[in-house]
Amino acid sequence: MKIKTFVRDCIPGPMYEKLRRLKSLLLLFVLFMKQDRRFSKNAALPGNMGQKQLETQLIFFSHQIEKGLSHSNFRPGFGSRPIYALGVCLKKWNNHGYSKDIFGFKVATSALKAYIDKHDEIGCVLPDFFNSAFDREIMKDIDASDPSFSGTSVISGSENSSSMKTYSQILNSRVSIREFEDCPVSESTIESAISLAMRAPTVCNRQPQAVRVIFNKLIIKQALTIQGGWRGYEFPPALLLVTAHNSSFNNAIERNEPYVDGGIFSMALLGALESYDLGACPLNTMFDIHQDGFTRRLLNISEEEEFIMYIAVGKKKVGVSHPRSFRKAAETVTTVIR
Numbered sequence: 001m002k003i004k005t006f007v008r009d010c011i012p013g014p015m016y017e018k019l020r021r022l023k024s025l026l027l028l029f030v031l032f033m034k035q036d037r038r039f040s041k042n043a044a045l046p047g048n049m050g051q052k053q054l055e056t057q058l059i060f061f062s063h064q065i066e067k068g069l070s071h072s073n074f075r076p077g078f079g080s081r082p083i084y085a086l087g088v089c090l091k092k093w094n095n096h097g098y099s100k101d102i103f104g105f106k107v108a109t110s111a112l113k114a115y116i117d118k119h120d121e122i123g124c125v126l127p128d129f130f131n132s133a134f135d136r137e138i139m140k141d142i143d144a145s146d147p148s149f150s151g152t153s154v155i156s157g158s159e160n161s162s163s164m165k166t167y168s169q170i171l172n173s174r175v176s177i178r179e180f181e182d183c184p185v186s187e188s189t190i191e192s193a194i195s196l197a198m199r200a201p202t203v204c205n206r207q208p209q210a211v212r213v214i215f216n217k218l219i220i221k222q223a224l225t226i227q228g229g230w231r232g233y234e235f236p237p238a239l240l241l242v243t244a245h246n247s248s249f250n251n252a253i254e255r256n257e258p259y260v261d262g263g264i265f266s267m268a269l270l271g272a273l274e275s276y277d278l279g280a281c282p283l284n285t286m287f288d289i290h291q292d293g294f295t296r297r298l299l300n301i302s303e304e305e306e307f308i309m310y311i312a313v314g315k316k317k318v319g320v321s322h323p324r325s326f327r328k329a330a331e332t333v334t335t336v337i338r
């Protein structure tokens with residue numbers, strides 16, 4: 001007789017269930033610890049600054065510059081923090097002698113060039129902190145950078161077409177839009193987009209996703225103020241919150257699946273919103289303990305659900321700028337195993 005069958009036959013039912021639970025919790029603990037080790041050894045945490053982590057920081061701070069450049073109410077001299085941080089990171093990059101032909105380096109120098117060009121274009125002098133952030137070598141790198149790696153693009157009429165789009169047209173035309181027309185969004189269109197996004201696959205068809213559709217202006221304002229990643233923009237006419245239910249999952253090895261299924265669903269929803277010609281911007285729910293608690297209380301969400309992301313939604317406004325968010329080439333992220 002197998003040990004498992006023997007134990008099950010000899011131990012009373014409730015006790016056996018307790019043992020099974022204990023085993024699951026132990027496995028969960030071990031897997032969390034291993035995940036913790038992988039993340040803490042490799043993420044761009046203080047003390048982990050290898051080339052990849054430095055590149056992560058370059059991309060992160062460059063995106064803040066791109067966002068600032070795309071604002072309709074452009075604020076000359078913005079961005080002392082990301083510019084100072086880019087100065088530090090680029091100096092480290094050059095001191096280590098890392099290649100200047102790496103994506104993050106190209107994006108950073110290109111974003112800084114776009115910053116200079118924008119100030120030139122509107123006849124504003126660069127702020128003092130800009131000039132003091134970079135040494136001569138970095139200034140040369142910025143000067144020699146490829147402008148297509150960063151900067152902003154404009155929402156045009158063709159991107160705004162309302163005709164039915166193919167999947168590749170949706171992927172190519174969708175961008176994060178943070179400035180919308182000042183008009184309400186139709187509830188039925190959002191419902192149709194959610195219906196379409198329900199076609200997203202989920203593990204064993206578990207469908208753990210849930211969506212809150214928020215139109216209440218005060219709640220949108222409070223939620224995005226807690227979220228913190230929407231500074232400097234008018235609040236959107238509608239805000240969606242995608243969550244995933246932990247109760248849809250069985251055991252320790254499924255612990256990350258709410259995020260995988262929730263992420264796939266969210267991408268389907270972004271595509272569906274684009275297919276209905278609505279502007280949208282995914283917004284992180286990377287909350288600390290306080291943000292998590294405030295948001296759960298604000299929206300009456302229990303611990304049973306995991307936050308996946310917010311999506312700001314509104315009618316597209318032709319002519320507004322958006323960060324270019326240039327993409328890596330597919331071959332740089334692909335490994336073929338034959």
Ligand SMILES: Cc1cc2nc3c(=O)[nH]c(=O)nc-3n(C[C@H](O)[C@H](O)[C@H](O)COP(=O)(O)O)c2cc1C
Nearest residue numbers: 063174175176229230281282283284285309323325
């Ligand atoms: C999960 C997730 C969270 C995001 N969080 C924010 C955010 O908090 N604030 C923001 O302005 N943009 C946010 N974005 C938008 C990204 O900056 C944007 O998707 C990225 O730069 C690519 O640009 P694109 O969406 O225009 O293609 C988020 C995107 C994703 C997928």
